[in-house]
Amino acid sequence: MSSAVLQERSRPATITLHDVASEAGVSVATASRAIRGDAVGAATRARVLATAKRLGYAPNRLAQSLRAQQSMFVGVIVPDIGHGLFARTVAAAQDVFDRAGYQVLLMNTRRSPEQDGVALRAMLSTNVDGLVFASYGGITASPPVPTIFFDTVVPGAGDANVAFSNREGIELLVGHLADRSGAHGYNRIAYIGSPLPLTSAVERIEGFLEAMRARALPVRDDYMVMGDELWSPESGTAAMNRLLALDEPPHAVVAASDTFALGAIQAIVQAGLRVPEDVAIVSFDDTYFGGFMEPQLTALKAIHGTVGRTIASLLLQTFEHGRSGESLQIRVPAELIVRHSCGCHG
Amino acid sequence: MSSAVLQERSRPATITLHDVASEAGVSVATASRAIRGDAVGAATRARVLATAKRLGYAPNRLAQSLRAQQSMFVGVIVPDIGHGLFARTVAAAQDVFDRAGYQVLLMNTRRSPEQDGVALRAMLSTNVDGLVFASYGGITASPPVPTIFFDTVVPGAGDANVAFSNREGIELLVGHLADRSGAHGYNRIAYIGSPLPLTSAVERIEGFLEAMRARALPVRDDYMVMGDELWSPESGTAAMNRLLALDEPPHAVVAASDTFALGAIQAIVQAGLRVPEDVAIVSFDDTYFGGFMEPQLTALKAIHGTVGRTIASLLLQTFEHGRSGESLQIRVPAELIVRHSCGCHG
């Protein structure tokens, strides 16, 4: 089988506007107008549309983009699309973009700040109309196209920054654990956090410190332990083990993520202790199986769908109204889901 | 502030090849050759490259695509990018495509067979060079561009079909539970499966039936229960409750997914019974927290990364060698991870 034959088979001749125009006996200009719904004679329109349908014509979006100087592409850049948090956010955003006629270009930075810039340049080369960007710390300036940053805040940059209410969320968690007016009244509370220099990590640590100080609760250095940069469950286990080895282990732990919580619970169980009887656990992130764990996890409500829809809508709005030159700061409010790992419901 | 000003701000003038050519005092043809590394005088090349760098020139990929009749776009179509299984597969595939210079276009079919066709047409309109496609049942014929189907097999279609070894995987699970030569020797084994008419659901059911028959174990109708089409944990709980309500409840359960397993375990615990002492559970899918559950989950090894890399590599290979006209059938082998939910390690 010759290479030419293979070639032919692999790329069947594509129907172009020129094809339908000549078949319908009109100019390409008229064919274009008929198909796009511009002013054209009723009979002509019908004929063109019928021909287009018969030939199976589909406009070449690349040519349209080049000509219209509007690509209808939107770039999505995330540190790791394999991570549930980003996967669910992107799914929701993709949905909104899809319905608005935008195609989503996806790039993964593999948790590398350097890749932030590489991905950005690639997206600009593809003439994306805008970006939705979860930076991993490699971006400080505003990109030349409309951009909504999320997850990690890039202060003053982009057209909007959308992030969780990290401080408020931690305050809710600490409040539930510590306040006597509430359910529990723990005072030996530890924190398992992430050492990353990103908003989501830093603000949660600060939030914990503030929440403890506001209640005049002691913040012991050895009660502040860190997992690894991947937020891995294994590192959560290690962190909890350090806590359990203390002379005075904590009675309650705030985990900065579901993965840390999972790891911490394992450490407690393996030490022959029980959650929440011996150590209570609450988590910043909830998971789809939070209600299926033993014990069920007390955590903040998962709102990745909301975040995804919000960032997509904000970008579309920017397209519509133009860039204001200012960077909107948006925080998605936190909400506590009380289940059992905190000690509630016995 | 006038709209013209906004316009200007939102779209800074882009540097084109024409700009660098005139700045460097050469024709666009020469500038193009210099930048692409085609034959060009050494001095000229240096000058063009320097100018391009100084001006911050980046080629317009859309124009390149249109001219070269090769888009360097690859389409990824999945039922739900928000689902961990697809998220991790796509992450690995994206990685391979990225390194090969391809941009990934992502579409979600939201678990709708109709959307399979819609997504396919959108991808073709964007002139993707090829596709990696987890159909939801809406595709039966080969698309006109190189395509690797995965997860759900589309018999005879595309250039390759990559799927889990569903039957073999279930055989491993049933074998571990049933064989006396192995650890356990259960004979009252039930199955919680998915009612979907897709490969992953159907083949697992068939595999279970075969594995049971091969051991001359009884397959009772009331031991075959189905969760919902979303593979939700809740439906796993409901299915397990039906099993527990039987006169003779099973001693072991094979769950077709991690989510069903999770739901089933919850049902057992809420009934005041224990896993694995009263009912053993094994799962087809493992999860990232399988080793962090109580009890730890016995399941098949998660190999989404392998699948993702495989499908991406196969597509790149098809690009290189042309389409053969045949559809390669590939099954990714299953491997059992023995933990505690089956009754092992006490």
Added chain:
DNA sequence: CTGAAAGCGCTTACAG
């Protein structure tokens, strides 16, 4: 080695 020209597939003023 280099330039002028054609063309990828469209859209959109500009005429008529």
Added chain:
DNA sequence: CTGAAAGCGCTTACAG
């Protein structure tokens, strides 16, 4: 209402 022409930003035969 319709057509001829220009042009989006490139690449690549075709000449010289």
